[in-house]
Amino acid sequence: MSPPDEPPTPPLPLRPTPTGPSRGGHGGTLLALAGGLVIGIAIVFFGVRQERFAGLESAEIGIRINDLGPRIGRDVLVPTAGWTLQVELPEDLPAGVAETLAVFLREERTGAKIEITDRFDFDGRVGTFVVPEKLGLVEGLFSVSATLTDGDERELAAFRRQRVRTWLGGPPIGSRQIIHFDFAVDRDGDGRPDFEADLEALGLVAPAAPREGERLAAAIAERALARVLRAYDRRDDPNRTGRDRDQVFVRFELAVEDGPLVTRICVGGRNAAHPDSIGFVRFDARNETRGSDECIGTAEDGSDAGLFPAAFAVYAEDPLWQASFGPLLERPFGAGANDEALLDRPDGSERAQAIATAVERFGDALGTVMAHEAAHGLGLVPPGKPSLGLFAGDEKRGDGYAHNLTVDDAVPSEPWLMNPGGTFGFADLAGLGEGGELRFRPLNWAYLKDRLVLKER
Numbered sequence: 001m002s003p004p005d006e007p008p009t010p011p012l013p014l015r016p017t018p019t020g021p022s023r024g025g026h027g028g029t030l031l032a033l034a035g036g037l038v039i040g041i042a043i044v045f046f047g048v049r050q051e052r053f054a055g056l057e058s059a060e061i062g063i064r065i066n067d068l069g070p071r072i073g074r075d076v077l078v079p080t081a082g083w084t085l086q087v088e089l090p091e092d093l094p095a096g097v098a099e100t101l102a103v104f105l106r107e108e109r110t111g112a113k114i115e116i117t118d119r120f121d122f123d124g125r126v127g128t129f130v131v132p133e134k135l136g137l138v139e140g141l142f143s144v145s146a147t148l149t150d151g152d153e154r155e156l157a158a159f160r161r162q163r164v165r166t167w168l169g170g171p172p173i174g175s176r177q178i179i180h181f182d183f184a185v186d187r188d189g190d191g192r193p194d195f196e197a198d199l200e201a202l203g204l205v206a207p208a209a210p211r212e213g214e215r216l217a218a219a220i221a222e223r224a225l226a227r228v229l230r231a232y233d234r235r236d237d238p239n240r241t242g243r244d245r246d247q248v249f250v251r252f253e254l255a256v257e258d259g260p261l262v263t264r265i266c267v268g269g270r271n272a273a274h275p276d277s278i279g280f281v282r283f284d285a286r287n288e289t290r291g292s293d294e295c296i297g298t299a300e301d302g303s304d305a306g307l308f309p310a311a312f313a314v315y316a317e318d319p320l321w322q323a324s325f326g327p328l329l330e331r332p333f334g335a336g337a338n339d340e341a342l343l344d345r346p347d348g349s350e351r352a353q354a355i356a357t358a359v360e361r362f363g364d365a366l367g368t369v370m371a372h373e374a375a376h377g378l379g380l381v382p383p384g385k386p387s388l389g390l391f392a393g394d395e396k397r398g399d400g401y402a403h404n405l406t407v408d409d410a411v412p413s414e415p416w417l418m419n420p421g422g423t424f425g426f427a428d429l430a431g432l433g434e435g436g437e438l439r440f441r442p443l444n445w446a447y448l449k450d451r452l453v454l455k456e457r
Contacts, residue, residue: 209334223363
């Protein structure tokens, strides 16, 4: 989905590089950077740290691309539009000094330069600029410079170079992509959705209460879908765009007609090859297959594809699991005369609270797994280093190991959503760990929103 249309602004010619910092409102400037195809992938990051500036010790301006740090960001190629540029001001910077900020884009081949200061939207110390198509960037090397000037006319500066490159064969995600989470699948052919049987097998639903089980399953499915939407929507955007709509929008549905842009992921049943596996969805490199059925067939090792909630039993001894579901394990949903009514209209009773807690915790944990596995179906995480990949896999593990790695080929210490599933406890999946709800790392998010270019191998 395209971002909201911006009002047209008259073009302004590029001007020669000024000899000193400049302030001016050129929010509508059209930047047409001339240059041919540049194949190199090197990115240079450089910042000047002033030991004493505006009364601050070790003040520094940060310049980031797609909210990436310099170690990862230096290898990333960005497209001609849609990516984000962040400028972070020093902490405790006086307001008067902050107003002297000047940010410029410079086309390195020609030296053409333009000020973009007034295009930044600040949230505290961090200003974000989403590069629009009308800016007119073309392939080539450009630089970003940011300067501040204090009351003693001392200047604090930062500088970064970045490569722009167009997509080869189009971006991996694009628009109109649909992920269908099928909670109605009946793999065993018993005439009942597998997910309802899973809840019964976990002890959360009374065996003699099929109608009640159907109602609880529906409530959990809705809660799980809401968790998926939180993972992919703007509120979880590490790039800080603040936009209501993004240039890429993936639909997530519980019911949808099959089609060429629909990836179907079934929820329920068992993975015969790996009974303890909660989820397995095939990694689709570069999202080359826009529509697929992740409910049929097997992987080379015999793994069944899909989501398998019954495998949450591996957390049965976890204290949080017991605290979350203990009351229902003692008296399953449907064993109480008013359980259905309490699901719809909680009355503040202990039973109503137990039911609500079970729906919230199970739904949030399942939704986290759904968000993770759906991302594999969209092409996360491409093996290799930027710009060939996004730091996942290696020569030994290959494409099958499509999870986050650091620049040192280790699992990140941060609990990112696309880390290996085995690194998460139940609290992490339920969003109750130290880091809160698991999120996509900035590099993942840039891929999902078509904010970076992956080179062909």
